Amino acid sequence: MRNFCAALVAFAAVSSSAGVAMADVSWAVLDADRGVFLGQDGGSRTRPPASLAKMMTLYLTFEAIRDGRLRWDDRIVVSRNASIKIPTKLWVKPGDTISVREAVDGMIIISANDAAAAVGEHLAGSEAAFGRMMTQRGKRLGLKNTVFSNPSGLTDGRKQTTTARDMALLGMALQRDFPKEYRLFSQPSFVFRGKLRKGHNNLMYRYDRVDGIKTGFTSAAGYNLASSLNTNGRRLIGVVLGGKTARKRDDRMAALLTRFGGQAAPVPVRQPQIAMQVPVPAPRPAVGLAADDVPIEQGDGGFPVPGFSAWQIQIAALPSLAAARRLLDKAAAPVRSIEAGATALVEPTTTKGKTLYRARFDGFVDRNAAGRACAALKQRKFDCIAVAAP
Template identity: 60%
Template sequence: MPVINKWLGRKVFATSLTFSAVFLSAASAMADVSWAVLDTRTGNILGHENAGKRHAPASLAKMMTLYLTFEAIQKGKLTWDDKIVFSKNASAKIPMKLWIKPGRSISVRDAVNGMIVISANDAATAVGEHLSGSEAAFARLMTKRGRQLGLRNTIFANPSGLTDRTSQLTTARDMAVLGMALERDFPKLFGLFSQPSFVFRGKRLKGHNNLMYRYAGVDGLKTGYTAVSGYNLVSSLGQGKGHLIGVVLGGKTARSRDAKMEALLKRFSTKGAVTAPPLVASNAPVPTRRPKRPVAPSETMDEVAIEQGDGDTEVALIPSAWQIQIGALPSQTTAEALLGKAQKFVRSIHGEAAGQIMQAEAHGTTFYRVRFDGFEDAKTAGKTCAALKRQKFDCITVKAN
């Protein structure tokens, strides 16, 4: 870096033009598309193109941050209600983020939801610092644990995936393996990746994993964009008791990346199922376009602005007037089990619904409310409650504060 800075300091116009051309050429080369599709039930790569080529991961790195967060929870090193304090470094990260001031804190649950739904860079950084003391130390842990999981050609430099002056690289194959590891090792938490939005401090934050919203059967995982990486995507398609994990790296636009992923999942949920036993083609849902719906203003924004990474646009806050509650349980474990049981059904009725568990106290007793947010009026909330009751769930409607 000192040599480059000295060279740039010469201020020679022609040389600067040459440098710019070389840089853009390198960035363009890194953004050449590569892809892979993996079946989680067999661990087999069903198809790929340049799956071993290294790319900058962008926010796909947060998948590893989330893996380590889930692992810390599983081992008792973290709880969902633990507080994550934000340093000046974490608070200073560029959007997308939760806009937490230095010294303030949020729960582990909010940090996880922030990373998954809006790809919050400040939350990822704060979690990494909380677990390892610094971004650099956490990145070393990410890389080491990744190697143990089978990520042979991935080097992490920070918890968020933001462009770093040190090398931060991955491959389509490695990201598919990481997606499989998340499903395999945390089956009860894997559903968190399908959240379209979540409620944070009374406001609804909507994600931008557009393929998940538009095509039936696609239920997560993660988008990513920086100027260096291009448009990246890891998607999961439910298939029997497992998933197809698709990875596209280096797309030129979000739309072309999503179209590529859709084509791959359609292709390998049929042909791949036939050629790679024990998959059964009839059990493989093919992504189908959802019915047309009105387009929200936030969906007409410039693609770069709505992707996490090098953008600088604040997250749109979507108000929620009504909630539904399906239980108030004595333990968080039973509350999470109920939430997991009801989540898919509720979302099939009202696609904007977002599940959450709210801790409360009454008469010295702690209990956990299982609620779904995202209902714009009492009628919509009531309709969902009625459908839940027909499925033997308890349900009441609640006016949001």
């Protein structure tokens, strides 16, 4: 942690030249109390939003609750289209239902793509129709250069674009229009069907007084982050788009918040802070903090967040990422009949210049639990071996 803080201070000291060194990264910092931008670099450059699009999906969800069109306990049917979204997701079967409360927690904490699609379909009839609703509402909120095409933020050709400035304005609108619901963005984890699901907004654990808002990743977008800092009676919203890794993106954000927030250096947070006064269950404390840097947070073109379990199971090593994901989807039901919280992941490995993609499930506390899952898979004609988690 000492090295991390020192690196951030050094980074802040050279921030004036950062635009040259990292020209592919866009950022903007907004004073949310006055509605004034304090600084930006490429803040109006259009880029894919990745899961920052879920901020608008959540805004429209909160609006529907406020207007009486939705209630927290309403059940939403998960369509086949929603259920087959790529991870991260809640792994709900087609035809099953989730509550609005579960959908909101899923979108905020683990960036659940199936929950986002289900909410969009419920409110507008289809993802495309909801995307148009998102865009229209965004225009009224002042998002001049943003076009949404689906509720999750998954890549949709070149149709879905935003800017760092627009995402900062959206963050400000969430805080202003839904102050109670906004507190949900500080949750580090939630319990879904008896299993603890941990988030990956790591900056909340590294930087004191950061209370949200949203992370995002796709191959097309890179690593995106919108963060809110409440310090010295001021609220700032920072947005970084196009980071090369989660850690570099988080470091950039921390340096910007230090620079514009007037703090000498970031203060590490040893325990996640939770402040909630909304009509939803209080989350259980996170068992452990998320990894400092992970290959993916959500979305297409990367690899799922690694877990913290002792054992994994592997069902194949395939020549393509798509093939590995298809196999994981087929094997998900028998695995989760044994371990409901198992997480599908794809692990690339390269030997003699050839890359294979290991299709694995993570989340087993010991070898016996992994063995039981393998036995269930073998009964259904899947290959399976239990392996110690790296």
